[in-house]
Amino acid sequence: MLLNYVRVACRVLLRQRLYTALNVMGLALGIATAAMMGLYVWHETHFDGFHSQGGRIFRIVQAQYVPAQAPIRRIETPKPLGPALAQDLPAEVETMVRVVRHAIVLRDGGTPVEDTIYLADAPFFRLFDFPFLAGDPATALAQPGTIVLTESRARRYFGSSDVLGRTLELTSGVRLVVTGVVRDLPSNTIFSREFPATLWTNVATRFQDGWDAEFAAKDTLWRDEFLQTFVMLKPGVDGGALPARFPALLLAHREGRQDIAPGLVETLELQPLTAMHTDPMAGLGIAPGALAAFIGIACLVLGIAVVNFVNLSTARASLRAREVAIRKTLGGRRGQLVAQFLLESVLLALAAGLLGLVLAELVMPRFLALLAVRLDARFLGGTSLAAAVLLPTLLVGLLGGLYPAVVLSRPRPTDLLRGAQAAGGGRLRAALVMLQFTAAIVLVIATIVMGQQTRYASTQQLGFRAEGAVVLRGLARPAGRAGLASLHDALARIPGVAAVGAAANVPNDRSEWTNNYRLPEAPDGTRDLLFRTEPVDVDYLQALGVPVLAGRVFDPARPGDVTSHAAIRAGTAGTTIPVVLSVTAAARLGLGAPDRAVGRTVVYGDSLPLTVVGVVADVQFGTARQALEGTVYLAMRDELSVLLVRLAPTADAATLAAIDDTWRRLFPDLPLKREFLDEHVRQVYADEALQGQLLALFSGLAILIACLGLFGLAAFTAERRTKEIGIRKVLGATVADIVQLLVWQFSKPVLVANLIAWPLAWMLMGWWLGGYVYRINLNPLVFALASLAALLVAWVTVAGHAARVASAKPVTALRYE
């Protein structure tokens, strides 16, 4: 019996080729999309779940709570925090590991290259289960001067992965002994994504590149937050009870004032290992909102495909009322008929699932490349994909078959023979088509709005000239600092170079130095203001091209403009340090218009007086999602690590080559890192641009699938209404009349879909735009445009069928009566 069903089912599916093809194709597209999205989302939500002690491992997060303000949470912690935790909470903390990265320079085939090494406390590989190919995880990082490499780094630097005991020499002369080789890290760990690690060494390793003393000095600095601290709690310890003890612990250890703001509470929190990737803190990892959007879109596209499937299945089935009647007359029981329809539907769904899998496997690599995600081969393996696809596919098949199976098998056979149609199907189909187009229109509107906003955000007023400027990095090392002045002068002499300035950061560098500022006349207890502090040299602001609104910027001819950390620490007896404020900083201090700010005194920290010599325009340091912060520019000798080279309009390739040559001549041991400022700035919007591309892709898919369904329905309707169309033609209807009739039938659900989609999209996009401080207004024209596009696409899809049926001779239509 089953065999008979399968045979009949195959025959039916083959005979109705158009429906079968449309059904399978639409569903396959939907399944492929959902499978890819599902896999991606699954990957993103299963970060660092594989560590055997993972349940006991937490990252320490520093949190500041000020009443009526958004809490500030950051993963950077001071160096003495980890040992203090281990010491003060011996009953709870089993072990702690601090991790910080450091740039090292070594020679790869003669040229100096920079690589990133992770300094970690010895138990790092006891906490994190990264399999060793050679060496002992328990002791590999026990001593300073050791190094653990990934397999591919070992191959790169040694040409082999069998390198235990060999040494890696840095340009500073330091030699590190290889004590372990680990397999390349899987893609679903933060040490692959957020903090890509390939080299590790003990936290006490010395590099002799100017960092050692500074790093050692931080052992006691509680105010210098720069490394990540992980703790492993003892088995059975309740992580939830610990945070209550942290404020006291911090107070006991930290020096300095706690009263930056009234009501401020500083504390620590424990972030579970598995939450690190999906917690959007510090802009790292993937935002839950983005994941939700991905899931939502995948569900939408799959939903549209499933609706297609159900729609086409029911439509197709209603043409078979006569077959059902005959089967019943011949003694077929209801259950058997239901089984037959379900089997057909499941077969169809499985075919679609298979095709979807093939599609997903084909497209997945491109999709991941677009997302710039490297997924382990084991995630791409056929079995997990297949498993993810099989069950939903079966469900879809059953769902698609259920309606026709139940409805068609119900009526008495005589009703069916007399031709009474199973009523209600038509209205359901129209409703489903409406739903599909609602989803598609919302996606189209979202695509357009996101595109507009991204373009707006990346072209808005930056506050400086991003074009025609080159950034040179890597000068933070002693050799770089020492040679900075001569490099500055040498570069300025190159024809085609207009200006050269030095700074600690250029815009979009995630600069984190903030300080408290206030006016000297402010009464005690007034809240200090927190401003970004940017160390620059005397030429930088001019080289960056920041408009001066009042007063002056720093002047190379005035040696008194320049200060240093030492001078700041010592305080100034009698003299004041000149500063330049951004217009927002001036306004927030209450200095009023830029002209009135010039000459005023501002207090830095506790008591250091600064004199405002000029006010400049705001510089957008981050994305348009962030409000402009107040910025204070200090001309300093130290901290400078980036050179900004402003090119003259006459600059060409030779100018760039001359810049590179100058660097290599002065710094034969330092890797050259040159980039264009505008490209650097554009990277901020790379994520947005990517989201836009993805959205465009998926709204295109959604519309395509919806149209596949509409196409099938139009074909079905045209077929079903053949007789009616024949009659209408006999009565004098022209081809145009008939086309109009059919097109209108399918325009109605699309029109209604617009009415639903508009408010939905309006709300959704309003919410999305709310995340931007600088944003476009929603334009009703966009909505009209999306609707018109949907309607046009629907018309084109339907009109072909309508015209074909309408232009057939009426006698052909009536003959089959």
Added chain:
Amino acid sequence: MLKLVDLTKVYRTEEVETTALNQVNIHIKQGEFVAIMGPSGCGKSSLLNIVGMLDNPSSGQYWFGDEDVAGYGERKLADIRKKNIGFIFQSFNLIDELTVFENVELALLYHDIPARERKERVKEALAKVNIAHRESHLPQQLSGGQQQRVAIARAVVSRPRMLLADEPTGNLDSANGEEVMNMLTELNGEGTTIVMVTHSMPHAQYARRIINLFDGQVVAENLRAA
């Protein structure tokens, strides 16, 4: 009214060529009531389709009034058809989704007639076939005889000069058949030309002239005494 000269219709499928009508010559005058008879497959329906301009002949001439419409295209035929010809089918061919009223009105929708006049004429036509009380019913809710009466109302509501009836009584019992034939006779009495295909000899007797077809050719024409 219409004149067929050497009219031939050939159907071709991939393998066989069937001659449905072979050199048919028929002349029908204005106001005539003609019955076409013959066994299954003799070409009756093909003839009616061509006369009704639902199909084109393969060769020969079809003079409708003083125009040879044999070579006319779909659009022109549709135009002549809707102004001049009404149809009645064996299987009624009412549209299931439309009410009785809407089915009849459909024939006027393609004639650019204002809504008010349409309504009057539909009511008039329904009253004429005694089905006015069922105007808001759907076709499935009516008996066969009632459905055929609706179909007749639909055929005449546009006031065609000629009515083509394809086995109009074929699906009806004898009482309903009689009634339909009486209506056709009445319409003919008012001046409408009627061409009817039928299997039923008694019903053919209502016509003034009977044309017998066999194998696509006219084999006999009998004129009944008035």
